[in-house]
Amino acid sequence: MILVNGVADGMIAADDRGLTYGDGLFETVLFVAGSAPLWPRHMARLVEGCARLLLPVPDTELLAYETAQACAGLPRAVARITFTRGAGPRGYASPDSVQATRIVAGSSAPIAPPDWYHFGTRVRLCTLRLSEQPRLAGIKHLNRLEQVLARAEWNDANIAEGILCDGAGRVIGATAANLFALSGGRLVTPGLERCGVAGVARAEVLAQRADCEVRDLTMTELMQADEVFLSNSVRGIVPVTALGDRRWPVGAVTRALQAHWRALGLE
Numbered sequence: 001m002i003l004v005n006g007v008a009d010g011m012i013a014a015d016d017r018g019l020t021y022g023d024g025l026f027e028t029v030l031f032v033a034g035s036a037p038l039w040p041r042h043m044a045r046l047v048e049g050c051a052r053l054l055l056p057v058p059d060t061e062l063l064a065y066e067t068a069q070a071c072a073g074l075p076r077a078v079a080r081i082t083f084t085r086g087a088g089p090r091g092y093a094s095p096d097s098v099q100a101t102r103i104v105a106g107s108s109a110p111i112a113p114p115d116w117y118h119f120g121t122r123v124r125l126c127t128l129r130l131s132e133q134p135r136l137a138g139i140k141h142l143n144r145l146e147q148v149l150a151r152a153e154w155n156d157a158n159i160a161e162g163i164l165c166d167g168a169g170r171v172i173g174a175t176a177a178n179l180f181a182l183s184g185g186r187l188v189t190p191g192l193e194r195c196g197v198a199g200v201a202r203a204e205v206l207a208q209r210a211d212c213e214v215r216d217l218t219m220t221e222l223m224q225a226d227e228v229f230l231s232n233s234v235r236g237i238v239p240v241t242a243l244g245d246r247r248w249p250v251g252a253v254t255r256a257l258q259a260h261w262r263a264l265g266l267e
Contacts (some may be wrong), residue, residue: 001070002105006062016101018084021092022143024101025049025084029067030109030234030266031077037264038233039064041200046083049139056100058083063102070106078234080105084142112235117258117267120241120250121160121230123174125219126150129167130195138198147175161230163222163243166195171217174230177238178202180212182227182253187212201231208260209253227251236267 004010017023027042036042043060050057063081071077082103088095128150150162161174172190173179178199180189189206191214192198206212222228228240228248237257239250261267 001072002103003066003070004103005101006066012101012103013087015087015089016084017086017088018082018101018142022141023053023085024082024142025053025055026140026142027081028234029079029081031067031071031074031079032265033075034068034071035265036067036079037266038200038204041203042081042233045140045198045200045203046081049141050083052135052139053085053141054094055083055085056098058100058102063104066102066104067106070104072106074106074108076109076111077106078109080107082142109234112238116160116238117236118250120239120248122158122242123161123163123230123240124154124159125243126153126162126164126175128153128164130164130172132166132194134194137195138192140197150175160238161240164196165219169219171219171222172196173199177230177232177235179217179222179240180205180229180231181217181222181225182251183217183221183225185226187253188217188221188225189214190217191215199231199233201233201236204260204264205231205237205257208257227253229254229257231257236261 004012027046029036029042047057067079071079084101086099086101130146150164163174164172166172173196180187187209223246230238239254241248
């Protein structure tokens with residue numbers, strides 16, 4: 001089901017600024033048996049994104065009602081919430097009166113191969129480098145062209161993800177996930193002050209692991225790490241066991257966080 005401003009199969013204006021300029025935000029929320037344990041984190045990021053983009057704050061209770069409608073009858077569902085500045089005249093200037101557009105789409109959640117969770121995944125290093133824009137760093141704005149181009153770099157079913165760096169070669173994350181590495185006995189995840197998306201699964205891991213260091217991570221340090229995993233709100237905690245010729249075991253930290261995900265009912 002797709003709801004546009006609460007109307008099933010409603011229409012989106014051709015001059016909607018989300019379409020013409022990418023002027024908006026989105027969230028992808030996993031529902032299991034009608035429950036979305038990470039919902040508060042999704043809404044917190046959405047509200048933060050609205051503040052950054054000078055958008056009106058959406059009614060989160062209304063969004064909760066509409067996502068429940070869109071996902072009704074699906075035991076495991078993904079709700080895609082898109083929130084834009086709405087229709088407006090030509091030009092970059094924001095309309096004097098903003099009538100935001102909200103789109104809620106519900107569908108069956110994709111199921112990742114079970115082997116990913118048990119035995120780990122292979123990833124590759126993308127050649128594309130993320131551009132730096134602190135004003136947009138962390139939020140999930142509608143312009144995902146960098147991720148689209150990075151994902152177009154490979155078509156190998158044996159490669160689960162691509163690792164992305166910024167222009168200085170610092171590791172930022174994956175095309176659709178955040179990255180964690182166990183380095184020198186400490187869990188590390190890249191800082192996202194310059195670019196990248198601050199995932200809600202990442203936020204959940206940080207809440208569980210208060211000792212996790214959020215800082216710059218080089219490719220050299222990543223390759224020397226003892227354990228690597230990815231976090232994603234739909235896929236959960238996915239071990240990384242190979243990048244090129246480098247191999248990692250599925251370690252105890254990864255297994256503990258997978259157990260936490262199962263306890264939440266998400267994996």
